Amino acid sequence: MEKRIFLVKLLETCCSKLSITQLHSQCVKLGLVHDSFIVTKLNVLYARYASIHHAHKLFDETPHKTVYLWNALLRSYCFEGEWVETLSLFRQMNKHNVSSVSVEESQRPDNYSVSIVLKSCAGLRKVLLGKMIHGFLMKVRIDGDMFVGSALIDLYTKCGLMNDAVKVFMEYPKPDVVLWTSIVSGYEQSGSPELALAFFSRMVVSEKVNPDPVTLVSVVSACAQLSDFKVGRSVHGFVKRKGLDTKLCLANSLLNLYGKTGSIKNAANLFREMPDKDIISWSSMVACYADNGAETNALDLFNEMLDKRIKPNWVTVVSALRACAYTSNLEEGMKIHELAVNYGFEMETTVSTTLMDMYMKCFSPEKAVDLFNRMPKKDVIAWAVLFSGYAEIGMVHESMRVFGNMLSSGTRPDAIALVKILTAVSELGIFQQAVCFHSFVTKIGFANNQFIGAALIELYAKCCSIEDANKVFEGMAYKDVVTWSSIIAAYGFHGQGEEALKLFYQMANYSDTKPNNVTFISILSACSHSGLIKEGIKMFDIMVNKYKLIPNSEHYAIMVDLLGRLGELDMALDVIKNMPMQAGPDIWGALLGACRIHQNIKMGEVAAKNLFSLDPNHAGYYILLSNIYCVDENWHSATKLRRLVKENSLKKIVGQSMVELKNEVRSFVASDRFHDESGEIYEILKKLHAKMREEGYDPQLQIEEML
Template structure:
């Protein structure tokens, strides 16, 4: 029989057990291996095995236990100290990593070429340039700065802490520049939004270096071109040719980067070709293709890609679901969005902050602010995007008071700070709700309170805020005093306000500026023409229409659509092509009689100005949103809100009519035009007639 001592595992076997615990990321297995070490070898645990134990606890994110073991080590070596520093750095405990690095130096143990990269990584993550310089000095004294890995880590640290001149000096002085060093330069330039530096470094790499680009190099180049979009489209397309010639086209990571590049450069069809050519796709491939379609406004194709992924057996991830929710928001497809919410719940990712934020955004953009509120309240954690989605949803619905209240709650909570998007949402809500003083206060204090410089969007919000409140002259003076050149949105806000309040001469000035900035936009010409027509200035209105015809500008047709049982029904003004047209016309005639009995009078200023009065009444009564509404009343059962989307702004007469109809039929009617949502119920609209 074998002796009892022969069954005791040896140090090498125990070391293998400790390493297996690290590989399995199992603290329970690691503690069991530690107990076996103590039972088998204590008190004479070999030094190398003690180092293994320190490494295990550090890697499994138990630095306190690792440090305690190290303190009982009779003579801790550089291996044990490096294991502790590396474990802290790998698990994101960067202050602890630097603290243990400092203890190591005080203990008189010189760091090695594995220790210094971990310390540089901690300095970079903490954006601590002063400490990084000290670590660099220690590397110089140790004679290790010439080591390629130490040098690359120092280079990366200087880049991430904003010391570009030091980073360039390190790079220039490196005796050996391997591909890791070149990649560090390029990836950090991408993070700093410096595409020129990325392209220049790549050209320099190809001309002067023996190193050959790898997947990281090529992805960095493509990311830089994607960030710069049109400016670097041809550079990215040329790199695509290099990728094909160099045999990298089968690399899924590079394929995904190409999809992202073409998507951001408004080439979704080319992105699809790249996607179809990838032989072995991963979940990033599918998500990238979905996002490429979403970014280019082709949401139907985006949802088609998601459906294709599900058919091929891919499980919905948080990024995939949040991307698809963006398609639902773009399509204002509430039923589709609710289906995706159910998918998120079944996949146990509905409380993920990214999915939750996308859900809040989707419900807000689909006109269901109650669902947006409930989703927001149910989230265990919220980030800036979540708050922006909620405030933006309130703004689109015209709930100015609720938007301001949510903004105040966000500020008082102190967990997240607002960015420029937050302030655009708040100011937009104030504009749509008539909260002039509150909106101006946000604008006037944004730099002092939040450290945010005003963007063009903020200036446009101020013009809209003043213009809607009937202060067009003040808005014009504000534009003239802007420190930056007014944009299309700024002049467009002024023109819309002038149309609303009948300020003809000022409206002409705004329109002329818009014609200079965007001569092809038919909407500005139509708005100016209608402004003249509503004031009875027919000759000027006709002249604007004639100018449109002379330069070949065509007005796109207005249309409205309504979804029922997964089918979209589209209507244009005076449309008679729908299969149920007879029922629709009968329903409209009945509604017309009941509205007139309730006191409704058509406002013919919103009809074409070259028609007789009786014909004008017929025009406004057959606008596309009314046809869609009649269909909804015929097909959608009582109790279910009728949701209509229109590609143009709802005219004043239809707005008035829809309020009457909501009381007559006792239904909630929700209309999403190209500017905002209108919730009609019991002869009232959520906008308070201020839109």
């Protein structure tokens, strides 16, 4: 007896295949190989530290198999995701019991056996088999077990049958925390975060059931799905009051929430206070910075992580690469690429496509193409990154060529790829191309897709055909928020702000669609382009106070632009100071542009100082401040800025224009001397300039000379 107790204690310390084998040998010598407790324990250890095959071999060698031994092996197979084998083993278990003349109670399947099998049914999405088991449970009256109920809810949730899941839940008069968690998680995972929060509220407020960390992770995830910062912040407070804020899984979920809602400060504070951090914590914080306009912080944190010898995973690398892409930081991006190669996940699909995107945004298409050619499997996502990347750097014709190659390779475009190519084609502004692509989209059966419909609206709008854009809009059977936002943006693009406002109010007051953040970017831009300053400010107020939406940097940039046009520069600066996120170049650039209009040198210098820090290689900002100095006749400061531009070899981003003439696209840029007919073009320009002078035109001199 003492030897048995000693062996049981030794089994608790096992953590390797060798130690398990040695103890197994001792059990055989001592005649304890048929001890049900020891055999079950050995089975679990073999599955955990050796292999499932070793565990199964021991199982087969055991003549007297208790339900605990069956359950141990069932659980091991299920844990490994071997769901087919789990179901096969369960059939053997039932067959063994049926064929035996007398079966002890300890050998029959119990509630735990059934919950494991139901989990396997959920993994395989075998809802019919799961329903058969459910029916059997009701007959033998063992369906009242909470764990079985939880497994049934999980099965129906994963198979998309939430009504059945709720029916199971309602069968329990006093559900425990496990059942409540199952139904809350079920709604969260099935894309119904509102209902998940409603059940959580009922659980805590009405039924007075204390949630556990697993419940709260699902609740926080539901808040993240809804991008609901206020409710998420309240849940965080609840977590703190319950003393669960040190739980790593919960802290990671909260980091994800703050990242999704753009609350960098709260995320950074939480991250700093976390006593323990794993790779998910670091990845979430890097992603939070990268996706919310704090790319420098993202890269600093990523490098800090490497300095601390914390090995990144592919998710961390993808977030860091996005930060490089947003800032066109090629040098840092190449270092991370080398890191991905060393760690062996360069050819992970998500990593390789993100690398391609980074190289494209860093104006290095040859590196993107090289990586694309080395990819063993080129899916539609990789193709889409390549041709959309070409479009983003102004090489639309190359983009269309790559799209053609994709079709030739037999890769069928999905909705996302089609949206990207339609967006690329819209940059050409060629009406005939728009008609051709519209026909292609209709032919392959995507005409009724809301996202493609929205892209077609944008395409026709940029081809100067607001009428065709409106036809697409009116022809759509179902108009969602994406469609409404696109048609509002289309009218705004054409300077028809009043019409855009009419459409906005039509959507808000006479449809079931509620405006979202993108809708307000569309309507605010429409007001800005049409000079509807007061209307735009009113729209921002409606967004924040009526619809309770949280503005992002794009909304703030347009607001600063609107206030700047109105001459309210102090108010615009207050908006920037009170923003919940760090102001980016777009926002400070809007303020600098307003300072140029109203000749506010002091505030212009403040805006420029921030711009030079955020984007030191953008020549346009130096030129804009220099123009302000010139109007004020501050020639010394203007010359100093001009010298900085030349010494640092900064280049102004050149605008490109295209016209369609006799079915051929002609492109040109400012001060273009490479056009085949540039001599004749400049001769005509000279004549036009002379004619303008005769008519009394006196252009205001600027220092925006060709760099």
